[in-house]
Amino acid sequence: MRDQPGDLAVLHGDCANCFGLCCVALPFAASADFALDKDAGTPCPNLRDDHRCGIHARLRQQGFTGCTVYDCFGAGQKVSQRTFGGTDWRTGPREDARRMFDVFPVVRQLHELLWCLTEALTLSAARPVHPDLRRALERTEQLTLGTPEELAALDVAAHRQEVNVLLLRTSELARAGARGRGKQRRGADLIGARLKGADLRGANLRGAYLIAADLTGADLRGADLIGADLRDTDLTDADLTGAFFLTQPQLNAARGSAGTRLPGSVTRPVHWTAGV
Template sequence: MTDLVLRADCGRCAGLCCVAPAFAKSSDFAIDKPAGRACPNLRDDFRCGIHDRLPQQGFPGCVVFDCFGAGQQVTQVTFGGRDWRGTPGIAGTMFAVLPVMRQLHELLWYVTEALAIPAASRLHARLRAAQEQTVALTRGTPEELLALDLDGCRRTVNPLLQKASELARAGVKTRRADHRGAHLIGRRMRGANLRGASLRGALLIGADLRDADLRTADFTGADLRGTDLRGADLTDALFLTESQLKAAVTDGTTRIGRTGQEGRRQVRSATEAHG
């Protein structure tokens, strides 16, 4: 398998994110949709009929959603290529498994990112072990997946991720801001020195971070909807997801570091080891 294992591949999924979750009519979704009912924009081939114009049609929430590859894993591996239309009897279980698989894949994504941090090399053996264990869980039956203690999985992995972040940010010699869980909605922070800052779980909705120095800042779980990152330097930013970037305002002047090759190699190895 390639590094697409932790990226959505809609061509190998049965449109699960368009059916399983509920939508509430809001600025993110143009309609109310109950859980388990297909979005009216979902075509017969399980592709979105308005994918190229989702924001214009009132569905920006779909643009920023990321299943981390869980959709194709559930469709192709957990249910062996079957889908909820062709085999209606599996629909309820299939929809219930999706959020479980998504959380496992999200954990795998974070662990993979941590493995790409050179400063966290002393944690790599433990991170690889956690990665292999999590990959093994993704291979479980529907019943095994639904019985998983996801909180327990996170309790095992999160301390390693936090330590990896601390080791990476320790190399920043200037004062490192701590904005963990901070409410920074609409805050004007243009040009701020946030190098090595902790922004874990911070609410940065609509914040002005133009031209800010965000190198090696930790973005775990930060809400970047509408955050203005034009001109910002995000080189080597930690745990910054594609969905976070899609939710923010960026342009050609936004500097974004690339995921390390080592992390991608490690997740391929762990995946191949489990079939």
């Protein structure tokens, strides 16, 4: 069971208060997800002068599916408005632009940790580690408020490792009473696996590769899905009630239906029912 959920609203991208950082700072390669190659620090050709996407309503049709599954967890507006005080990369000094692009991925990682820590604190079964989780949450938030120089020098991997110890313990506590807690699929290669109707209650699917797997009608209640690769995973009519550490980008990359049951921390992707 969960305690009263915390507010995760600030950990979603707010494009109106961002300078299109994901469209500039990040690189991508021509593939099924992107229609062209783009280097890091180079603006996407679809980015307008007002930092808005010129084909936002047609991204999937134009070959930019990768953009539709991405979420910065609120890092874009944090870097744009807090770290750099509202000075955008187009009008500010060139050095500020370079630093902004370097810092954005760092803050994005920290904000993803904030998402997981915030959700962990809603899990009543994890009460024994709530004090440690709160301290980690406060420490991670403080790190996001660092100067550009501090953020650029931050060893994010080391901090992630420290937080992951707590998230692992949280997972163990949350899944302890689940009937399927013995299903250890951590990091498993389940690409294209036929798991239709599978009983995966309380399963450990941390970092599992579920690309194009068939999970139609599967029972994933109370499963740990942190880092699971759900690209093109078929979640039609699956039950993910109570599944935790599932993020919106993971869900956006999957396929599902109106019958897919979801935890309250995420929303049903529009493309699941829009036919695109």
